[in-house]
């Protein structure tokens with residue numbers, strides 16, 4: 004497969020996927036979605052990769068959404084298919100067993116915000132602007148925004164943002180819980196890498212299971228969620244990593260986790 008719209012770097016336990024269409028503010032056409040899907044799958048399969056970062060090229064945009072040139076004159080069937088493809092990719096990001104961090108280096112609009120919301124952690128630069136402006140072109144968010152945005156900011160704020168299409172700045176997004184942290188633009192890359200580096204040494208099975216439990220917490224009732232939690236707890240109690248964690252604690256040394 005030829006990759007023309009994304010860059011991909013792997014090393015030191017981190018895989019970085021960079022959307023590379025600066026001429027379109029990193030807007031996502033179908034080809035780019037397929038590339039992201041393939042990069043995610045590679046990072047999932049690669050046992051040396053512990054953390055995945057998604058970002059955009061340049062200092063203007065993480066991603067300005069679905070490519071409106073691709074959407075132009077789509078028609079009902081193509082429109083539905085484009086929605087389904089984007090939903091599939093955002094689910095792949097959300098369901099990857101490894102932590103995925105969005106490094107939001109500018110505009111995160113429409114499908115760009117939807118991609119960022121599918122990530123586990125969002126770190127934004129001070130110049131970032133976030134929003135779901137689809138209504139301004141007669142659409143609605145189609146890659147999960149109607150479902151994920153209210154889970155972050157509540158139904159009222161989500162409706163306000165989607166009805167108006169307004170953009171909010173990074174600090175406002177942080178206050179709303181939509182981004183985890185805001186840093187000056189020149190510190191975004193280093194902050195994200197430091198955060199990723201902290202996660203690399205954590206026990207992979209515990210991270211994978213807690214990600215799954217938190218992701219499903221809003222879909223399950225409390226009793227089912229607690230049963231799932233207890234089962235995961237039991238699974239973890241039987242891992243080599245748990246034995247290593249306790250031994251390391253008692254021997255006052257750093258644990259070496261193997262994901263077993």
Ligand code: CAA
Pocket residue numbers: 026027028030067068069070071072089110112113114115117136137140142143144145146148
């Ligand atoms: N699709 C295709 N091209 C885009 C794009 C998009 N979503 N966003 C920006 N671009 C292109 C522009 O067409 C322009 O290209 P040209 O130089 O060839 O004209 C280039 O990127 C730079 O953009 P601007 O000149 O518009 O830059 P600006 O600084 O004046 O404005 C902006 C920046 C506010 C982000 C503005 O570009 C904008 O509003 N973009 C559209 C954002 C949007 O509506 N996103 C939602 C798309 S629909 C969607 O995502 C549906 C879904 O839920 C999946």
